[in-house]
Amino acid sequence: MPTQKGLILPSKQGAFRVDTIPIPKPGSGEILIKVAATALNPVDWKIQAYGAIITHYPAILGSDIAGTVEALGPGVTGFASGDRVITQGMLNVNEHASFQQYTLGYADVTTQIPDDVSFEEAATIPLALATAALGLFNKHTPEKSAGLVPPWTEDGRGLYEDEPLMVFGGSSSVGQYVIQLAVLAGFSPIIATASPQNADYLLELGATHVIDRHLSADETLEEVSAITTAPIETIYDAVAIPETQNLAYDLLAPGGCLVLVLGDAIDKKKKRSDKRVVQVSGNTNTPDANRRLGRSLYSELTVLLEDGDIQGNLVEVLPDGLEGIIGGLARLRQGVSNVKLVAHPQETE
Numbered sequence: 001m002p003t004q005k006g007l008i009l010p011s012k013q014g015a016f017r018v019d020t021i022p023i024p025k026p027g028s029g030e031i032l033i034k035v036a037a038t039a040l041n042p043v044d045w046k047i048q049a050y051g052a053i054i055t056h057y058p059a060i061l062g063s064d065i066a067g068t069v070e071a072l073g074p075g076v077t078g079f080a081s082g083d084r085v086i087t088q089g090m091l092n093v094n095e096h097a098s099f100q101q102y103t104l105g106y107a108d109v110t111t112q113i114p115d116d117v118s119f120e121e122a123a124t125i126p127l128a129l130a131t132a133a134l135g136l137f138n139k140h141t142p143e144k145s146a147g148l149v150p151p152w153t154e155d156g157r158g159l160y161e162d163e164p165l166m167v168f169g170g171s172s173s174v175g176q177y178v179i180q181l182a183v184l185a186g187f188s189p190i191i192a193t194a195s196p197q198n199a200d201y202l203l204e205l206g207a208t209h210v211i212d213r214h215l216s217a218d219e220t221l222e223e224v225s226a227i228t229t230a231p232i233e234t235i236y237d238a239v240a241i242p243e244t245q246n247l248a249y250d251l252l253a254p255g256g257c258l259v260l261v262l263g264d265a266i267d268k269k270k271k272r273s274d275k276r277v278v279q280v281s282g283n284t285n286t287p288d289a290n291r292r293l294g295r296s297l298y299s300e301l302t303v304l305l306e307d308g309d310i311q312g313n314l315v316e317v318l319p320d321g322l323e324g325i326i327g328g329l330a331r332l333r334q335g336v337s338n339v340k341l342v343a344h345p346q347e348t349e
């Protein structure tokens, strides 16, 4: 059986180690991908630290896959050996996770990377873009999404012209995709919170206003009301700590929807029936309504990247292949600013 290196989490809250494991075989509708680059996400350190999400061990983590097509499973068309592709990894399905040298992708939610987009940039996209897209644009999951019309479809492009949108955590990986999708959807103004040193970057990405995230709640409310008096019916909280959630809820107009990336921590006393709060599930692989939106997104993603409508996050490449992910996750836990940490699994000793 052909083997590869993988980063293994042997047990709940155990210590990561690089080990030799079998290369998975693509089944029907699957593609075997040689992973050139994978990005690290907060969920990966949270799983190790808190023992959440993963139901069986040993586990392989990692949700962002950029690499080349190695082999096609039965029934897969539209891809050829050597194609540069991206897809999202799947937690709890080791053969589909990205912290290994070879992994599987589902062909219907995998797409080609344009020539001028690097593997590293592409690796920053799948999980965070999915989280932004599913939280805002999945009408099939009203309990997990604002349910707006996706801007990568003709109906949705520019549909929300002159409606305000606010994003907490604009410089986070997820927040940057929220901003870019909001631009395509026509929202204006697009108000982001971030540290001042990231303001110019977010303005270039399409935010119209950046508010210093260190301001008090009252100061933030004041800044927002100086920017717009229109009701803000769409707010995306990509930080989702109690402070941002409660402030976002205060800013949300009646009839509006607040999208959270983490569990609802809003003060129960202020809850009202005319403000919707949803928690996104950022996985385009689950065989449900998420997959349906994922297919739609992936069918347009190559063109969105070619046209520059969507660009990846800034990247820092970690040394030492899969081994480097261990230190990278420790850094991510401390917090990063406007950068995605990316590893090269093929550089594993």
Ligand SMILES: NC(=O)c1ccc[n+]([C@@H]2O[C@H](COP(=O)([O-])OP(=O)(O)OC[C@H]3O[C@@H](n4cnc5c(N)ncnc54)[C@H](OP(=O)(O)O)[C@@H]3O)[C@@H](O)[C@H]2O)c1
Pocket (backbone or CB within 6 Å): 041, 042, 043, 127, 128, 131, 168, 169, 170, 171, 172, 173, 174, 175, 193, 194, 195, 196, 198, 213, 238, 239, 244, 260, 261, 262, 279, 280, 281, 282, 283, 335, 336, 337, 338, 339
């Ligand atoms: N529900 C899901 O399916 C799902 C999927 C993906 C991610 N998530 C969660 O979403 C969150 C974001 O993930 P990510 O990968 O986008 O994170 P990330 O890129 O690592 O986030 C780092 C950024 O967070 C910003 N930030 C931190 N505290 C902030 C605050 N109080 N206000 C505004 N910005 C703040 C920092 O901004 P500055 O440097 O500008 O200060 C920094 O740029 C994580 O908690 C993650 O676990 C959930």
